[in-house]
Amino acid sequence: MESSLELSNSLGSVSSLLSGCRTFKVLVIGDSAVGKTCLTHRLSAAQFPSCVEATIGVDFRERLLDVDGEMIKLQLWDTAGQERFRKSMVPHFYRNVHAVLFVYDITCRASFNSLTTWVEECRRNSLGQEVPRFLVGNKTDLRDVIRADGLVSQEQAKNFAKTHNMMFFETSAKCTSRPRCVREVPYQRDKVEDIVNAVGARLKRQKNPTAAYNPAYSGSFQVLNKKKEKEMWSCC
Numbered sequence: 014m015e016s017s018l019e020l021s022n023s024l025g026s027v028s029s030l031l032s033g034c035r036t037f038k039v040l041v042i043g044d045s046a047v048g049k050t051c052l053t054h055r056l057s058a059a060q061f062p063s064c065v066e067a068t069i070g071v072d073f074r075e076r077l078l079d080v081d082g083e084m085i086k087l088q089l090w091d092t093a094g095q096e097r098f099r100k101s102m103v104p105h106f107y108r109n110v111h112a113v114l115f116v117y118d119i120t121c122r123a124s125f126n127s128l129t130t131w132v133e134e135c136r137r138n139s140l141g142q143e144v145p146r147f148l149v150g151n152k153t154d155l156r157d158v159i160r161a162d163g164l165v166s167q168e169q170a171k172n173f174a175k176t177h178n179m180m181f182f183e184t185s186a187k188c189t190s191r192p193r194c195v196r197e198v199p200y201q202r203d204k205v206e207d208i209v210n211a212v213g214a215r216l217k218r219q220k221n222p223t224a225a226y227n228p229a230y231s232g233s234f235q236v237l238n239k240k241k242e243k244e245m246w247s248c249c
């Protein structure tokens with residue numbers, strides 16, 4: 014497993030050097046089922062997936078982005094939320110990270126409360142404060158079907174973001190139709206592109222990112238010997 018990771022990362026680095034396009038590793042973390050996989054599909058400009066399974070290990074998706082005339086590549090690491098599917102891979106997730114998206118589900122207070130655990134995991138893995146952090150409250154399309162007192166309020170989330178020096182967004186990975194969402198429920202504006210642009214703009218200002226972890230494909234690494242085995246290196 015580890016040698017596969019190292020080999021693929023080296024191949025990716027070569028590809029990145031040849032393309033001359035700066036590549037940034039963006040880690041996506043948060044509890045299981047908050048919507049990290051769906052969100053990374055959307056962030057990489059793909060559709061909301063019709064069917065998703067729990068991530069085993071990590072999946073990769075990429076997004077090429079034009080930021081003020083410079084093409085940069087966001088390499089989105091969609092990590093497993095379930096501890097049993099993360100196992101010994103965690104240190105790999107945190108190596109050479111350029112930005113982190115902390116995702117919670119606005120309808121699941123427990124996923125918001127867990128954010129401190131995810132922040133702590135970053136600290137344990139020596140992620141410096143200079144690495145930009147983004148807080149994303151997902152599933153805003155469910156705001157109307159959940160009792161207000163069951164929702165994580167924007168105020169709470171903003172305070173958390175401020176305390177931890179994060180840029181805050183709420184979005185729905187599912188709500189893909191911008192005009193329909195804007196007209197029907199104004200606060201459900203499709204913010205996915207806003208998130209991509211904010212991450213891109215913030216990273217573009219970063220000088221000389223390390224180019225170590227650059228798989229030039231979409232694929233996945235998974236912890237083996239699990240019942241729910243997907244194919245290794247499955248394309249997205």
Ligand SMILES: Nc1nc2c(ncn2[C@@H]2O[C@H](COP(=O)(O)OP(=O)(O)OP(=O)(O)O)[C@@H](O)[C@H]2O)c(=O)[nH]1
Pocket residue numbers: 043044045046047048049050051052065066067068069092093094095151152153154155184185186187188
């Ligand atoms: N209503 C709604 N459902 C969503 C949204 N995003 C994801 N989901 C659903 O939430 C469930 C979990 O989504 P995933 O993307 O697999 O969650 P995850 O965080 O990647 O989960 P792990 O892989 O276990 O870490 C799926 O049934 C999705 O269809 C959203 O914005 N709105």
